[in-house]
Amino acid sequence: MSEPMILRARVQAPVKEVRNALTDPALLRVWLAEHAEVSLPDRFAFWGRDTPEGDAPHQRLLHADDHTVRIAWTLDGVETTAELGVEEETPDSTIVTVSQTHFDHREAIEESSIRGVLQTYWCLALANLAEHFEGRDLTPRVDFTSSGLRATVTIDAAPSAVFESLIDSEAVTRWFGYPIEIEPHVGGRYAMGGLDNDPHPAKVLELEPERRLTIDWGPVGIGSWELEGSEGRTRLTMVQSGFDRPPYAAWAGNLSGLSELRRYHEVPAWQPIWLS
Template identity: 75%
Template sequence: MSDPMTLRARVQAPVKEVRNALTDPAAMRIWLAEHAEAGPDGSFAFWGRHTPEGDAPHQRLLHADDRTVRFAWTLGGVETTTEFGLEEEGSDATIVTITQSHYDHQEALANTGIRGVLQTYWCLALANLAEHLEGRELTPKIDFTTRDMSAGVVIDAAPEAVFDSLVDSEKVTRWFGFPIAIEPYVGGRYAMGGFDNPQPAKILELEPGRRLSVDWGSTGVGTWELEGSGGRTRLTLVQSGFEGERPPYGAWGGILAGLSELRRFHEIPDWRPIWVE
């Protein structure tokens, strides 16, 4: 078993509100899962199409107090452990830490097992927890029942500004939270980690302010389509084609989590990432 995976995010809400959202079934059905249940009898479960192996509940509550929720979650035939920890940051913000056992980064890169999706799954879930508690529109969740990905959001910024933040290396690196180097022309490189990446993605289409299409290799082709109205942008993301039998749900989760931060980048004054080092 590898070391536990840890994610930390800042949510602009008091600890008490965040703690309630972690175990209130009505709230869980908004930010986390299609179906959820939790109660004073110790029941705690979530399932549905937005949950890995979500055909039925596979969780078991281990511990809960005012600052911690810990549960067992069986995935791929292995019982993993997930823990939420809450830390007050002033009177109106909370640092949420997720610790997840049985996550293997190499398994995630190779897309060889369901537990490989856990890092990006929890990134997107944390982003939507923040959106929910801050009264913002949620980012579309992964659908683990489909072999295609399509998601649409409205961004409170003009198409030219949104498009620029998809092809400008410095801006993409800022909102995505990982170094990305881009050659903004058809045939140019779109390189995760920088141009030293020996296998960069390639730009297939580029229409300024309207369309960007990138070939990501084994995980397929991603296309961003932009349509403007009244100073706002309808951004539609479609991910099509992939190698192998298993859809790249982990990669899709990473793209959607990034989409959440892209919206915040354009819409929140004095923006800073929700992620805490």
């Protein structure tokens, strides 16, 4: 088995409060899942529309202490292991680490197993955990029961600023946290990892300043950002369509990116929540 996938994020809250958010069922229902039941040291379960294979709880608690929760989580017939850990960074900030076994990038790209969503699923969950403690509106979660991939948020910035941050390669690379190179014109290339590293870049289909950007991603469909401005704010709607089957892994990644895009525009002296 390959090495576990590891994610690390900074949450602006004391470590005891963050640890409580990892085990309090009412708080888990805020940032993680539609349904949650926790009774330590015996039970830790979550399920619902926004959980992969969330028709019923498929978790088994393996270990819990003041800094760690470890669960077995059966997905697509395979028992994986997920571990959530907290460590104090400062009295007012906490580093949260998620370790997840049985994640394969190939399964994410091919959408060949629900386990392919695990990385972006946890990215979105951690983004919402951070937003919860910042007192911000949470980013919409993935509905794994629906093929309608659509999310709308309001950003406290003008459409001109938001649109520029969607088409400027340097800005997108900053808030998305991954090198992206964009040719900002209709027919231009949109390359994950940069034009020199992406042999099959996406294509810009529509580019209407301050109103719409549409990208053809190939097998995972067509992605669009639609902007409406009012009183210096932007209503941003993100849609994914034109696919044979819902690309949930990519959609969860887009949603976690949407969370950071909002923070990029709204948080003073913004820094990404993600740590190497």
